[in-house]
Amino acid sequence: MYRNKYRLIVPFLIPSLLLYVTFVLYPYGRAMYISLTQWRGLSKPPVFIGLENFSKMLGDSNFWNALGNNAFYIITLPLFTIGLALFFAFVLTQGARFARFYRITFFFPQVMSMVAIGVLWSFVYHPTIGFLNSFLKLVGMSDPPVWLGNPDYVLSALSGVAVWQAVGFFMVLFIAAMESIPATYYEAAMIDGATQWNIFWNITIPLIWGTVQTALIFIMIEATSMFTITQTMTEGGPSRGSEVLSTYLYHEAFINSNFGYGTAIAVALFFLTLLISVILTRLLRRESLEF
Amino acid sequence: MTINSAELPTPKMSASSAGKPTGFSLPRMLLNIVLAFWAALVVFPMLWLLYTSFKTDKEIFFSPWSLPAALQWDNYVRGWVDAHIGDYFLNSFIVVLPSLALILGLSAMTAYVLARFPFPGNRIIFYGFMAGMLFPVFLALIPLFFLVKDLGMLNSFPGLILVYTAYSLPFSVFFLTGFFKTLPSELHEAAIIDGANQFQVFFRVMLPLAQPGLLSIGIFNFLGMWNQYLLPLVLMSDAKHYVLTQGLAYMLHQQYYQNDWSALFAAVSMIMIPTLLVYSIFQSQIQKGITVGALKG
Numbered sequence: 001m002y003r004n005k006y007r008l009i010v011p012f013l014i015p016s017l018l019l020y021v022t023f024v025l026y027p028y029g030r031a032m033y034i035s036l037t038q039w040r041g042l043s044k045p046p047v048f049i050g051l052e053n054f055s056k057m058l059g060d061s062n063f064w065n066a067l068g069n070n071a072f073y074i075i076t077l078p079l080f081t082i083g084l085a086l087f088f089a090f091v092l093t094q095g096a097r098f099a100r101f102y103r104i105t106f107f108f109p110q111v112m113s114m115v116a117i118g119v120l121w122s123f124v125y126h127p128t129i130g131f132l133n134s135f136l137k138l139v140g141m142s143d144p145p146v147w148l149g150n151p152d153y154v155l156s157a158l159s160g161v162a163v164w165q166a167v168g169f170f171m172v173l174f175i176a177a178m179e180s181i182p183a184t185y186y187e188a189a190m191i192d193g194a195t196q197w198n199i200f201w202n203i204t205i206p207l208i209w210g211t212v213q214t215a216l217i218f219i220m221i222e223a224t225s226m227f228t229i230t231q232t233m234t235e236g237g238p239s240r241g242s243e244v245l246s247t248y249l250y251h252e253a254f255i256n257s258n259f260g261y262g263t264a265i266a267v268a269l270f271f272l273t274l275l276i277s278v279i280l281t282r283l284l285r286r287e288s289l290e291f
Numbered sequence: 292m293t294i295n296s297a298e299l300p301t302p303k304m305s306a307s308s309a310g311k312p313t314g315f316s317l318p319r320m321l322l323n324i325v326l327a328f329w330a331a332l333v334v335f336p337m338l339w340l341l342y343t344s345f346k347t348d349k350e351i352f353f354s355p356w357s358l359p360a361a362l363q364w365d366n367y368v369r370g371w372v373d374a375h376i377g378d379y380f381l382n383s384f385i386v387v388l389p390s391l392a393l394i395l396g397l398s399a400m401t402a403y404v405l406a407r408f409p410f411p412g413n414r415i416i417f418y419g420f421m422a423g424m425l426f427p428v429f430l431a432l433i434p435l436f437f438l439v440k441d442l443g444m445l446n447s448f449p450g451l452i453l454v455y456t457a458y459s460l461p462f463s464v465f466f467l468t469g470f471f472k473t474l475p476s477e478l479h480e481a482a483i484i485d486g487a488n489q490f491q492v493f494f495r496v497m498l499p500l501a502q503p504g505l506l507s508i509g510i511f512n513f514l515g516m517w518n519q520y521l522l523p524l525v526l527m528s529d530a531k532h533y534v535l536t537q538g539l540a541y542m543l544h545q546q547y548y549q550n551d552w553s554a555l556f557a558a559v560s561m562i563m564i565p566t567l568l569v570y571s572i573f574q575s576q577i578q579k580g581i582t583v584g585a586l587k588g
Contacts, residue, residue, distance in 0.1 A: 012400040020461075
């Protein structure tokens with residue numbers, strides 16, 4: 001059966017290995033070195049400076065500002081996205097009317113590009129052409145905020161867009177998990193007089209816990225990036241009010257030509273993501289239920 | 292995931308409780324209002340965008356809610372031609388279609404070999420590919436830019452195609468390896484006994500059987516690449532080569548100087564409408580294709 005197998009294995013593996021090592025593994029490895037250098041220009045080579053970029057980062061108020069903005073998303077995105085998605089998934093699997101219509105509609109933003117969504121919501125939030133503020137004026141608010149132009153509101157405004165976009169995705173994920181729970185579990189609970197609330201917390205959630213865990217890690221990873229929404233809608237403004245680590249490192253590298261420092265921020269971002277994933281996995285560990 | 296819906300007798304709650312009022316303890320009315328509200332929140336901005344795209348700039352500014360007095364088809368012409376949305380569409384296709392063909396071909400070949408042929412180094416290569424899924428793309432971004440530059444492939448379609456392909460390999464290989472492992476090896480043996488060589492077994496027997504897996508991974512990668520913004524932003528700085536997402540973001544940022552809002556609304560509609568049409572036809576396959584990444588994770 002495996003006669004002459006290397007004649008197949010070698011040509012089947014070489015092209016993808018070559019691409020993968022060149023364009024993926026090599027840049028990841030090289031990033032570790034570049035983060036230890038000062039690299040200002042396209043023509044000049046990087047100069048090794050040890051951990052200087054990282055010590056500079058500790059005293060860089062822009063870095064802490066961006067990290068703080070990420071922290072805002074790390075708290076709000078999971079809370080609202082996973083909360084709403086679980087709620088919708090539960091209601092729609094319990095035989096709500098028009099469940100199919102809602103499922104298809106809620107998922108749609110997931111198919112659109114983040115850029116198109118960013119542009120659409122820039123229109124919606126726009127102080128003169130947007131419908132949101134003219135609606136708020138209609139219902140009696142005399143001076144609605146300039147959502148994307150005010151540092152006090154910009155994070156909430158962008159967070160709202162991210163939640164709007166992601167809820168459908170996680171809802172579909174939870175629906176798939178919930179539909180595989182045997183109906184007899186619910187029937188037994190109802191005979192015992194359990195309320196929907198009890199059923200949700202004591203049957204549904206424990207049985208789909210694995211999926212909830214995956215979902216939380218996914219949304220956390222998005223919260224540590226938020227690149228496309230931010231870059232499209234505000235470019236980090238106003239006055240760094242919505243700058244996150246990903247847009248900060250992009251600007252440092254590709255606008256200010258601080259390639260070494262930009263890479264160092266990317267390394268910090270990587271460790272942040274890793275740390276969050278590890279903490280989450282530990283915190284959320286429960287005995288998995290087999291059924 | 293330990294859950295396998297195929298093994299369960301009655302997967303759906305609604306199937307057994309249909310017709311009976313199972314009764315929410317929360318008032319049903321309230322639930323329906325919340326659902327309808329979220330549906331409106333999803334649908335209304337898009338509907339608003341659509342009808343606003345037919346208004347004049349003056350109407351857009353002075354009456355954000357009102358319907359257009361007359362349909363301004365000219366907005367679409369300006370968006371498509373003057374704002375180059377047509378060119379950006381073409382560029383996106385030029386990048387995404389060859390990338391998709393490369394990814395499907397290469398990941399199927401790689402996954403097939405890793406799934407079905409024991410040889411020294413097999414596991415190392417498999418986990419090597421998996422390692423690529425651990426890192427955020429931001430970590431590679433700056434070295435990648437210089438690598439592509441040194442290869443003379445900045446601002447070129449082949450450069451972006453190779454990069455897209457390379458970054459899609461880890462997940463595609465992972466997914467298809469799992470898929471090929473489930474195919475029965477008797478088929479392989481039978482084909483060899485019938486005198487087929489290894490290549491014929493792959494192309495005539497295994498690849499056709501892998502079609503459902505290729506479809507899922509194809510949808511997943513197509514949407515991912517079509518909607519990709521970060522990589523072209525860094526690797527394609529020449530406006531002539533902009534892909535759709537870049538072109539759209541560029542148009543939005545230009546508005547602060549140009550003020551042709553109506554053309555911009557038309558541009559976003561032109562991007563949204565085909566997506567909406569394709570989604571409404573293939574929505575269940577697309578939902579499966581997109582969530583495949585999380586379900587197997």
